[in-house]
Amino acid sequence: MTIKYSEDHEWIELTEDGLVTVGITEFAQEQLGDLVFIELPDVSDEVSQGDNICVIESVKAASDLIAPVSGEIVSVNDRLNDEPELASEDPLVEGWFVKIKLSDISEFDALMDEAAYQEFIEE
Amino acid sequence: MGLAMTETINEFTTAFYQMHIDAGAKMVPFAGYDMPVSYPLGVKKEHLHTREKVGLFDVSHMGQVKLIGENAKKALESLVPVDIIDLPLMKQRYALFTNDKGGVLDDLMVTNIGNDSLLLVVNAGCKQADFAHLQNTIGNECEVKVLEDYALLALQGPQAGEVLAALAPESREMTFMTAKVLMIDGIDCFATRSGYSGEDGFEISVHNDQAQQLAKCLLAHEAVEWIGLGARDSLRLEAGLSLYGHELDTEHSPVESSLVWALSKVRRSDGSRAGGYPGAMTVMNHIDAGVAQKIVGLQPEGRAPVRDGVEIVDDDDNVVGKVTSGGFGPTTGKPIVIARIESAASDGTKKLFAIVREKKLAVEVVKLPFVKTNYYRG
Numbered sequence: 001m002t003i004k005y006s007e008d009h010e011w012i013e014l015t016e017d018g019l020v021t022v023g024i025t026e027f028a029q030e031q032l033g034d035l036v037f038i039e040l041p042d043v044s045d046e047v048s049q050g051d052n053i054c055v056i057e058s059v060k061a062a063s064d065l066i067a068p069v070s071g072e073i074v075s076v077n078d079r080l081n082d083e084p085e086l087a088s089e090d091p092l093v094e095g096w097f098v099k100i101k102l103s104d105i106s107e108f109d110a111l112m113d114e115a116a117y118q119e120f121i122e123e
Numbered sequence: 124m125g126l127a128m129t130e131t132i133n134e135f136t137t138a139f140y141q142m143h144i145d146a147g148a149k150m151v152p153f154a155g156y157d158m159p160v161s162y163p164l165g166v167k168k169e170h171l172h173t174r175e176k177v178g179l180f181d182v183s184h185m186g187q188v189k190l191i192g193e194n195a196k197k198a199l200e201s202l203v204p205v206d207i208i209d210l211p212l213m214k215q216r217y218a219l220f221t222n223d224k225g226g227v228l229d230d231l232m233v234t235n236i237g238n239d240s241l242l243l244v245v246n247a248g249c250k251q252a253d254f255a256h257l258q259n260t261i262g263n264e265c266e267v268k269v270l271e272d273y274a275l276l277a278l279q280g281p282q283a284g285e286v287l288a289a290l291a292p293e294s295r296e297m298t299f300m301t302a303k304v305l306m307i308d309g310i311d312c313f314a315t316r317s318g319y320s321g322e323d324g325f326e327i328s329v330h331n332d333q334a335q336q337l338a339k340c341l342l343a344h345e346a347v348e349w350i351g352l353g354a355r356d357s358l359r360l361e362a363g364l365s366l367y368g369h370e371l372d373t374e375h376s377p378v379e380s381s382l383v384w385a386l387s388k389v390r391r392s393d394g395s396r397a398g399g400y401p402g403a404m405t406v407m408n409h410i411d412a413g414v415a416q417k418i419v420g421l422q423p424e425g426r427a428p429v430r431d432g433v434e435i436v437d438d439d440d441n442v443v444g445k446v447t448s449g450g451f452g453p454t455t456g457k458p459i460v461i462a463r464i465e466s467a468a469s470d471g472t473k474k475l476f477a478i479v480r481e482k483k484l485a486v487e488v489v490k491l492p493f494v495k496t497n498y499y500r501g
Binding site for chain 1: 165166167168357427428430451458480
């Protein structure tokens with residue numbers, strides 16, 4: 001189980017062979033403020049690294065969840081449809097967004113580790 | 124780095140700046156001021172706290188100006204479509220500065236404070252222009268005195284009356300849109316029973332030197348929390364209150380912004396002091412002949428917020444309007460919208476949609492406000 005981080009303030013956890021879970025970091029949820037609406041992608045959507053895959057609306061504004069890796073959406077956290085606040089209150093566990101079947105493991109390997117991410121947000 | 128530091132120095136701060144920092148506020152630039160947008164509680168909880176208990180808002184960035192002199196009332200009447208001459212002592216009234224086209228330069232609160240004086244509170248973003256407008260148009264008829272050294276606090280929420288009565292028992296006599304000089308913790312304050320949250324509450328003007336002491340005194344009550352500008356906006360949106368730059372602008376008359384209620388009978392075409400303010404012909408014609416567009420509330424289906432600037436279309440994809448304020452209502456638990464739409468599309472018989480991310484979301488015309496207002500009328 002390896003956790004990596006993107007410059008878009010997402011955490012990406014390699015759970016099984018070639019499958020990653022994606023959510024937003026504590027830093028991201030603090031910046032976004034209270035979340036009120038999340039639009040999830042469809043299961044089996046093919047996504048490329050950098051694609052906008054979810055809409056995240058806070059009390060303040062709309063932003064996007066960016067695909068940190070390329071692959072196929074194999075699962076989405078349906079609870080976020082009715083309880084978007086989960087992504088604010090528990091972003092690292094209950095508030096996960098999607099699971100992606102990686103198409104290129106090197107994209108995952110190139111993401112930041114925890115130490116690099118900490119340094120990134122302190123800049 | 125040099126540039127960023129210069130920007131910080133150029134920004135104004137209010138008398139409460141250090142208290143906001145100490146309270147952990149997230150500060151943002153707003154109308155030239157460094158203002159608290161939210162506190163650690165967060166916008167949603169701050170909003171709900173104000174609906175349930177009492178919120179304290181720093182609104183010192185707003186402009187406070189006195190008009191002094193025996194002609195002050197008459198002079199102000201030449202700038203607004205509102206009855207000022209018969210505004211009773213210690214009563215407050217909502218007014219609008221109009222331009223020659225009948226558009227709105229700003230909206231304001233006017234209080235008759237006695238001794239031939241009026242106290243005006245104007246929007247932060249418009250205040251320099253408003254001060255110049257007053258000086259240029261009526262500066263010869265009365266003294267225009269900007270209160271540079273005064274702070275303004277809004278105490279809003281269902282328990283605001285209780286909180287203030289504990290500190291100043293004489294505030295119990297105040298009803299909605301009235302004013303009183305109060306002594307709070309030994310501090311001279313000028314309070315009006317009004318605000319912009321839809322709740323009962325007060326706006327309290329105080330000299331900068333005593334401002335922090337007053338805020339600390341109010342915050343000492345367990346029901347009172349600092350509330351930021353983020354929640355101030357969602358509270359006024361739920362209360363269906365217009366915001367300058369959104370529902371009000373120089374291009375639309377007060378009638379086109381559904382503010383006919385604010386235009387005094389005596390200043391309308393059949394009134395005894397009809398007209399006599401900038402753009403009066405246009406505004407009176409709009410009242411008498413009706414207008415092609417109006418401000419309405421819209422309730423979107425589902426949870427997706429519909430933001431400012433989103434186009435409203437009918438079943439045949441004709442654009443019939445635009446969102447002026449859109450967001451999420453923490454009290455209603457749903458997205459809420461105020462929009463300017465064609466009058467013909469506003470009667471609720473037509474199906475309307477908001478275009479959000481290229482999708483048509485159904486919206487329904489609803490009566491404003493979204494949340495029942497809770498003013499204290501005695």
